[in-house]
Amino acid sequence: MTVAQGVRRWPIHPRPRPGEALTSWLGRLAAVYRLSVGQLLQHNLGPASALLNGATADDLDWDPPLALLEALAMRTGTESGELRLMTVGGWVPWLADTLDAERGSEAFHTYTRQDSVLLIPGEAGTNAVERWLPWLPADRPTRRAARRICPVCAAAPDPITPLTATIPLMLSCPEHGCRLEAEGDIALAAAMGKPPPHRTAPEHIQTLDRLTWMGMTTGTVVLPRQAVHVGLWLRMLRTLLDEVSISTSRLRRRSAAALELIWNTAAWPPRAGISVWRPYETLSIARQEAMLEATATALDLIRTGKITTCGTLGHLLTRQSHQDVYDGDRPDPAVEVRAFVHDGLRRSWEQATRDVEEWFATARTDPAVARQIFGILTHYSRTGEEYDRERDFMIRHGTPASFLPDPEPGRFAPSNGVR
Numbered sequence: 001m002t003v004a005q006g007v008r009r010w011p012i013h014p015r016p017r018p019g020e021a022l023t024s025w026l027g028r029l030a031a032v033y034r035l036s037v038g039q040l041l042q043h044n045l046g047p048a049s050a051l052l053n054g055a056t057a058d059d060l061d062w063d064p065p066l067a068l069l070e071a072l073a074m075r076t077g078t079e080s081g082e083l084r085l086m087t088v089g090g091w092v093p094w095l096a097d098t099l100d101a102e103r104g105s106e107a108f109h110t111y112t113r114q115d116s117v118l119l120i121p122g123e124a125g126t127n128a129v130e131r132w133l134p135w136l137p138a139d140r141p142t143r144r145a146a147r148r149i150c151p152v153c154a155a156a157p158d159p160i161t162p163l164t165a166t167i168p169l170m171l172s173c174p175e176h177g178c179r180l181e182a183e184g185d186i187a188l189a190a191a192m193g194k195p196p197p198h199r200t201a202p203e204h205i206q207t208l209d210r211l212t213w214m215g216m217t218t219g220t221v222v223l224p225r226q227a228v229h230v231g232l233w234l235r236m237l238r239t240l241l242d243e244v245s246i247s248t249s250r251l252r253r254r255s256a257a258a259l260e261l262i263w264n265t266a267a268w269p270p271r272a273g274i275s276v277w278r279p280y281e282t283l284s285i286a287r288q289e290a291m292l293e294a295t296a297t298a299l300d301l302i303r304t305g306k307i308t309t310c311g312t313l314g315h316l317l318t319r320q321s322h323q324d325v326y327d328g329d330r331p332d333p334a335v336e337v338r339a340f341v342h343d344g345l346r347r348s349w350e351q352a353t354r355d356v357e358e359w360f361a362t363a364r365t366d367p368a369v370a371r372q373i374f375g376i377l378t379h380y381s382r383t384g385e386e387y388d389r390e391r392d393f394m395i396r397h398g399t400p401a402s403f404l405p406d407p408e409p410g411r412f413a414p415s416n417g418v419r
């Protein structure tokens with residue numbers, strides 16, 4: 001990166017860590033200089049300080065002005081593209097198609113019901129939805145959003161807060177396997193000199209959360225049959241969350257039985273006790289957690305073959321091909337269902353392919369994206385030759401060679417030969 005004339009790098013600048021929220025990194029950065037985040041940004045960003053305009057921490061993690069990120073990039077050497085991925089705005093269009101909540105019902109049905117996992121296409125029907133954004137509040141909270149964090153991570157030296165701490169995507173820490181807890185409860189325990197709350201998350205919840213975290217930190221989620229783009233994973237997860245929230249009275253008998261098994265196994269009342277349907281984003285935190293638990297349970301039941309999927313995306317969650325599913329006893333008009341499923345699969349796959357193409361196109365100009373893709377491609381490289389092959393592949397697709405790092409020292413030493 002060229003540093004603009006007259007702008008000097010700050011002497012010390014800790015690197016952002018995977019999945020970290022912008023304000024978490026800014027807090028660590030400011031602490032180095034014994035400043036608050038406000039002091040650091042208001043007096044040390046040159047003209048970009050004026051863009052702050054009284055921004056709160058939530059504003060900075062939401063969608064800060066690009067000029068502010070560029071000013072930070074010039075002073076820290078971290079690319080602005082990488083900084084943007086530490087904000088909600090950087091996750092458009094993967095987390096949400098847009099941050100405009102006005103599209104309401106149309107946005108809801110496109111994101112959540114265009115495809116299906118458990119249910120046959122169209123079975124979920126339609127619901128009227130007011131202003132709506134996937135995963136996020138439709139209206140920006142006026143005060144700091146409640147954060148859920150890992151009690152073990154919080155006690156580590158130099159802790160970070162992930163961007164997902166304010167987004168109801170995960171229930172557990174992918175590193176420590178314990179349930180996320182309210183930040184306030186952890187702080188209260190510390191103030192009273194007591195140990196923080198600590199609950200180990202069940203294995204099926206950890207499995208789901210590790211997949212989501214893989215997507216949030218690498219851009220790709222490795223499923224039994226293929227790796228998918230995180231944008232497709234988030235839509236599939238949100239679709240499944242929606243399906244477990246639907247009243248069984250409007251579903252086929254087979255689907256209703258699957259939902260009953262899911263809720264019984266998860267040991268929660270059906271639909272987390274809601275009597276009138278509402279989108280996941282508007283539910284209380286306790287109900288959101290129950291819905292996520294039911295979704296993790298559903299994935300486990302699909303994986304172990306206790307329930308079968310009839311939706312356009314269900315095949316991604318099972319090892320066998322769709323044609324292998326025995327459906328001789330199914331009461332459905334199987335031929336029509338298959339035609340539906342086939343069409344849906346084609347649509348989903350075309351969309352995923354388009355997303356990946358766009359991603360590669362971005363890597364031509366954005367070093368952070370290039371490094372992210374390169375990291376995924378070389379993750380399983382066992383030799384320097386394999387590593388170089390992936391580098392050549394990226395360069396052939398238009399990524400400048402200067403964006404692609406050398407392997408870390410010692411990675412391909414003989415002792416690392418078997419991974």
Ligand SMILES: [Zn+2]
Pocket residue numbers: 150151152153154173174175176177
């Ligand atoms: Zn942790």
